[in-house]
Amino acid sequence: MSTSFLLLLIVLIGFISYFAGRARSFAQAGGKLSNLHSLPGYHGSYVAIWAILPAALVLGAWLVAAPVYIDSSTRAVLPETVQAQGGATVELALGQVKSVAGGLKRLTAEEVSALESGSANLRSTLAAKGVALAGEGEPYMITAAQHFNAMTVTNRWLMSAVVLLIAIAGGVYAIRNIATRFRARNQVERVMLGALVVASSIAILTTVGIIASMLSEAGRFFTMVSPFEFFFGTVWDPRFAAAGSGGASGQFGLIPLLAGTLYIAFVAMLFAVPIGLFAAIYMAEYASPRLRSTAKPLLEVLAGIPTIVYGFFALVTVGPFLRDISAQLNGLVTGNYQNFIQAQSVLTAGIVMGIMLIPFVSSLSDDIITQVPRALRDGSLGLGATRSETVKKVILPAALPGIVGALLLTASRAVGETMIVVLAAGVAARMQINPFEPMTTVTVKIVNQLTGDLEFTSPQTLVAFALGITLFVITLGLNIYALYIVRKYREQYE
Amino acid sequence: MNIMSEAAVEKALDQKMNTVPYKMIGKDVSVYYGEKRALFDVNLNIRENTVTALIGPSGCGKSTFLRTLNRMNDTIENCRVTGKITLDEDDIYDPTIDVVELRARVGMVFQKPNPFPKSIYDNVAYGPRIHGLARTKSEFDDVVETSLQKAGLWNEVKDRLQEPGTGLSGGQQQRLCIARAVAVSPEVILMDEPCSALDPIATAKVEELIHELRTNFTIVIVTHSMQQAARVSQRTAMFHLGNLVEENDTDKMFTNPDDQRTQDYIMGRFG
Numbered sequence: 146m147s148t149s150f151l152l153l154l155i156v157l158i159g160f161i162s163y164f165a166g167r168a169r170s171f172a173q174a175g176g177k178l179s180n181l182h183s184l185p186g187y188h189g190s191y192v193a194i195w196a197i198l199p200a201a202l203v204l205g206a207w208l209v210a211a212p213v214y215i216d217s218s219t220r221a222v223l224p225e226t227v228q229a230q231g232g233a234t235v236e237l238a239l240g241q242v243k244s245v246a247g248g249l250k251r252l253t254a255e256e257v258s259a260l261e262s263g264s265a266n267l268r269s270t271l272a273a274k275g276v277a278l279a280g281e282g283e284p285y286m287i288t289a290a291q292h293f294n295a296m297t298v299t300n301r302w303l304m305s306a307v308v309l310l311i312a313i314a315g316g317v318y319a320i321r322n323i324a325t326r327f328r329a330r331n332q333v334e335r336v337m338l339g340a341l342v343v344a345s346s347i348a349i350l351t352t353v354g355i356i357a358s359m360l361s362e363a364g365r366f367f368t369m370v371s372p373f374e375f376f377f378g379t380v381w382d383p384r385f386a387a388a389g390s391g392g393a394s395g396q397f398g399l400i401p402l403l404a405g406t407l408y409i410a411f412v413a414m415l416f417a418v419p420i421g422l423f424a425a426i427y428m429a430e431y432a433s434p435r436l437r438s439t440a441k442p443l444l445e446v447l448a449g450i451p452t453i454v455y456g457f458f459a460l461v462t463v464g465p466f467l468r469d470i471s472a473q474l475n476g477l478v479t480g481n482y483q484n485f486i487q488a489q490s491v492l493t494a495g496i497v498m499g500i501m502l503i504p505f506v507s508s509l510s511d512d513i514i515t516q517v518p519r520a521l522r523d524g525s526l527g528l529g530a531t532r533s534e535t536v537k538k539v540i541l542p543a544a545l546p547g548i549v550g551a552l553l554l555t556a557s558r559a560v561g562e563t564m565i566v567v568l569a570a571g572v573a574a575r576m577q578i579n580p581f582e583p584m585t586t587v588t589v590k591i592v593n594q595l596t597g598d599l600e601f602t603s604p605q606t607l608v609a610f611a612l613g614i615t616l617f618v619i620t621l622g623l624n625i626y627a628l629y630i631v632r633k634y635r636e637q638y639e
Numbered sequence: 640m641n642i643m644s645e646a647a648v649e650k651a652l653d654q655k656m657n658t659v660p661y662k663m664i665g666k667d668v669s670v671y672y673g674e675k676r677a678l679f680d681v682n683l684n685i686r687e688n689t690v691t692a693l694i695g696p697s698g699c700g701k702s703t704f705l706r707t708l709n710r711m712n713d714t715i716e717n718c719r720v721t722g723k724i725t726l727d728e729d730d731i732y733d734p735t736i737d738v739v740e741l742r743a744r745v746g747m748v749f750q751k752p753n754p755f756p757k758s759i760y761d762n763v764a765y766g767p768r769i770h771g772l773a774r775t776k777s778e779f780d781d782v783v784e785t786s787l788q789k790a791g792l793w794n795e796v797k798d799r800l801q802e803p804g805t806g807l808s809g810g811q812q813q814r815l816c817i818a819r820a821v822a823v824s825p826e827v828i829l830m831d832e833p834c835s836a837l838d839p840i841a842t843a844k845v846e847e848l849i850h851e852l853r854t855n856f857t858i859v860i861v862t863h864s865m866q867q868a869a870r871v872s873q874r875t876a877m878f879h880l881g882n883l884v885e886e887n888d889t890d891k892m893f894t895n896p897d898d899q900r901t902q903d904y905i906m907g908r909f910g
Contacts, residue, residue: 434716520753524816527711528766528823529743538765543756 159197162316166192183330191329195319200312215296222292246290248276362610369604381574383605401574405584410559412495421506429514448504452564459497459569464488486581494570509551517543553627557620563588662687662857668722677703681883690858692872699878701861709745746825750832752812754804762804766823790818810841830860877901
């Protein structure tokens with residue numbers, strides 16, 4: 146019985162239990178629903194939960210535990226000589242046994258007996274059936290594989306029987322519990338609460354897990370390269386690390402990458418903040434509802450464009466355009482048609498990232514501006530102020546903390562942005578202040594260090610985790626501070 | 640002295656009031672919110688240096704009428720005003736009129752105190768600053784002090800002018816808003832239920848203030864409280880279902896109204 150069929154059966158039992166529970170509560174009510182503590186539907190759900198939930202939990206646990214047990218029991222069947230070699234050899238043998246086991250199922254009885262008697266070659270017989278075997282295959286493998294297959298089949302039957310039994314037993318137990326004053330409704334409520342708690346714990350635990358794995362990998366990096374060298378080093382030159390090349394040591398200075406990251410983010414904010422903020426003010430204060438209802442979603446479409454698309458927009462359009470126009474400008478002024486803006490430069494990346502950030506700035510600021518109470522607007526207009534005076538002197542100051550929070554959130558996005566800078570900013574880790582030259586960012590270097598043929602033991606690869614955790618701390622700090630400011634601002638008006 | 644008959648007293652009062660010139664004249668004023676009509680051909684004149692109270696049950700159009708007087712209705716979507724309203728001789732709905740200038744002449748105090756999130760000083764100086772009514776620091780100081788004095792708030796706040804206006808109590812906030820309106824030196828001050836969010840003591844102070852402000856300003860006040868209308872106003876206008884029911888001297892309105900609906904409303908039979 147396959148697992149999915151088993152699951153289907155459990156659900157079916159659940160269905161039946163639901164109707165059985167409902168019918169029983171109807172019967173107990175004696176035609177008057179008000180006799181019941183809970184509506185019949187709740188009794189039905191209660192029974193269904195008892196039928197499905199324990200069975201499903203046991204099924205899950207079994208599916209996890211059984212392969213471990215079968216493996217260890219198969220390992221025990223392997224000859225002493227193999228077991229004595231320990232570790233990797235045993236695992237290799239086990240893997241082969243499993244492929245043989247898969248292959249055995251496809252053979253006819255005669256072929257199997259031919260193999261057992263040793264008159265047929267294991268590898269070629271299996272190859273004829275489409276099962277590739279890594280080694281020549283040893284005779285003991287056939288016995289082990291047969292043991293494995295037998296175990297698997299028994300396990301299947303046992304699991305199906307136990308799970309179905311638990312499902313039925315759960316249903317029966319729950320049905321017997323049903324009585325007029327039985328609080329099925331509260332029981333169902335508790336299960337709902339449990340489900341919600343489980344869902345949110347999964348979300349939180351995943352985050353914790355990600356951080357933990359990053360921390361442990363970064364910790365391994367810092368055993369090879371000192372944190373001082375990493376955080377305060379001014380040269381980024383990790384050298385090439387091919388798989389197995391080992392000893393090549395490089396310099397892992399964070400500073401040039403951090404400088405590039407912050408510089409590009411700064412240029413991006415320089416473009417995004419004024420445009421986004423003005424757009425938000427227009428949308429919130431001036432635009433008629435009809436215009437607003439069409440223009441605002443259009444602006445927000447920008448936020449939905451995948452950043453890789455912005456990336457090749459930068460690569461194909463903005464970069465060459467800036468390069469050509471700089472050549473023209475230079476030619477007009479000095480007569481020398483030499484471009485002074487590189488196609489891949491801080492400016493290119495900054496402009497395109499700025500375009501990407503506009504909808505974030507405008508949409509967040511718009512929300513905050515519209516939260517400023519109408520009374521303040523009216524108060525200012527009632528004193529004879531124009532709209533722009535009202536915006537400048539009353540609304541923006543009132544909304545300022547919130548807007549600052551929104552800008553910090555946007556900045557943390559700019560710092561963490563990857564695809565645009567990979568394509569538009571270049572890969573040269575340099576420390577310089579000319580915005581027309583390429584620079585690189587932390588995210589670009591993470592991508593660089595983690596693409597290609599890698600082994601996760603060299604500092605060249607592990608540095609990516611150190612970079613990642615640094616970036617994470619920066620954006621987390623920005624986000625927490627931004628949320629703190631935004632929340633403080635909210636309290637002011639609610 | 641011979642004792643005048645009641646009718647004679649009324650006549651004398653009427654004559655006294657009738658000599659006061661009109662500051663604003665509303666003729667056939669109708670207001671529509673989209674398809675819905677909120678005011679029906681209201682003819683109501685506002686006398687100079689007089690407190691005019693607008694009363695009536697909720698949704699009767701009194702606030703709507705008040706807001707037509709300085710075109711605050713313009714800020715509401717789909718709102719349309721027909722008819723004619725003049726301030727002195729100027730038609731305030733004339734397309735050539737500057738709405739911003741109009742609102743400097745006709746100031747407004749709102750139902751809920753709405754001080755800006757700025758210092759007390761900056762709240763009062765806001766209007767003079769945007770209208771260029773003062774230039775030097777000392778001129779601003781003067782405007783702020785006299786406005787706060789007129790609003791009866793000076794003694795309470797003179798030592799903490801740089802503290803935020805939002806930190807004052809509700810009643811103080813409302814008087815700050817009145818000071819803010821006064822600082823622009825308007826000719827008319829509109830008040831939309833200025834005491835509805837205040838406790839009785841703060842209300843008494845604001846009412847007293849309204850009484851004093853009458854010497855310098857023309858005041859129109861919307862109120863839900865009959866007693867307040869009786870205490871602060873000289874003229875009262877009663878609205879019902881978007882119509883002007885009756886407009887009369889306050890004394891007469893509360894003793895011997897012409898219209899049965901006014902009588903019923905004042906006696907508390909509906910509303």
